[in-house]
Amino acid sequence: MRGVFYILLCWLAGNALSLATGNHISGNIIGMVLLFAALCLRWVDAEQVRPAAKFLLGSMALFFVPYGVGLIESYHVILDNLWAIVVAGIVSTVAVLYITGRTYQILNRKNPGKNE
């Protein structure tokens, strides 16, 4: 249960910080950074967070089903912009694959003692 508490506490602190800084970044994302920092600084024991975190991460796909079902009300937004969304999605995904793959490969080669 302590894992759940730490996660909720980080989220709460994240919300407070988000509010204090003018809501530019949402509270749960600041909470993610806080949890990461707390784990790295050993303020929080990773063993205690693991079960709760693993459960949440493993069931993440179920949690966003309601958003997807929201299409029932906003499908027209996608249909109105279908080509823009499909083309942009494909172009951008290919671009990310190419750029990150090439960048990583080139820099990795220069690293002595690595694969090649």
Place this chain on the structure above:
Amino acid sequence: MNSFISSDLFLLTLTTGLFCLGGIIYRRTRLALLHPVLLTFVAMIVFLQTTGIPYSRYQEATRMLDFALGMSVVALGYLLYEQVERLRGSLVPVGVATLVGCVTGVLSVVYTAKAFGAERMILNSIAPKSVTVPIAVSVSGPLGGNVSVTSVVVFCVGIFGSIFGEWILRRCGVRDPEARGFALGAAAHGIGTARAIEIGAVEGALSGLAMALMGLATALLTPWMEKFLY
């Protein structure tokens, strides 16, 4: 009868049940297009349409799942912590590739869609399309995007990347297993990572790292980039 099938408990049970059923169908067929999430989307939409239960009722009933989604974003901090061990010795390629990937991902999708005449609400909805859904909706929501559009587009990008990613990487001359895994996680988040784990342990690990770091970089940089994009 109507109040029974529109109760919170019934709708939550049905959603979870359909998701489990989708998992079974997916494992039997191994077709990426029959992903349990897509099957649940479709089945749930058909159910709401035939019974006439309004989406607002469904949204209210499944508020618990929305809360859990918020918690899982925080839990990604744990994933990041677990993956960061792998950074040792490859800080430069990982750091540079994450930053370049994040900027490329946001700019290319926004400018391409803009060229096709999409309005700002659409652009903000799809700007974080390369990162895992919970982070993507936490980014697009506050920017005034439509979170339903975000989740569906992000999801489809993941499916596309997991199906064609390997082939595209081969065509692009990316042969280093670490680079291939990293690119899959960066472009196709959790779904790409699931595919990368099937390819191999090295690919899977780097893909998980890429997914976590891309999520973090995109969450922090997109609200800032958005100010200069238009």
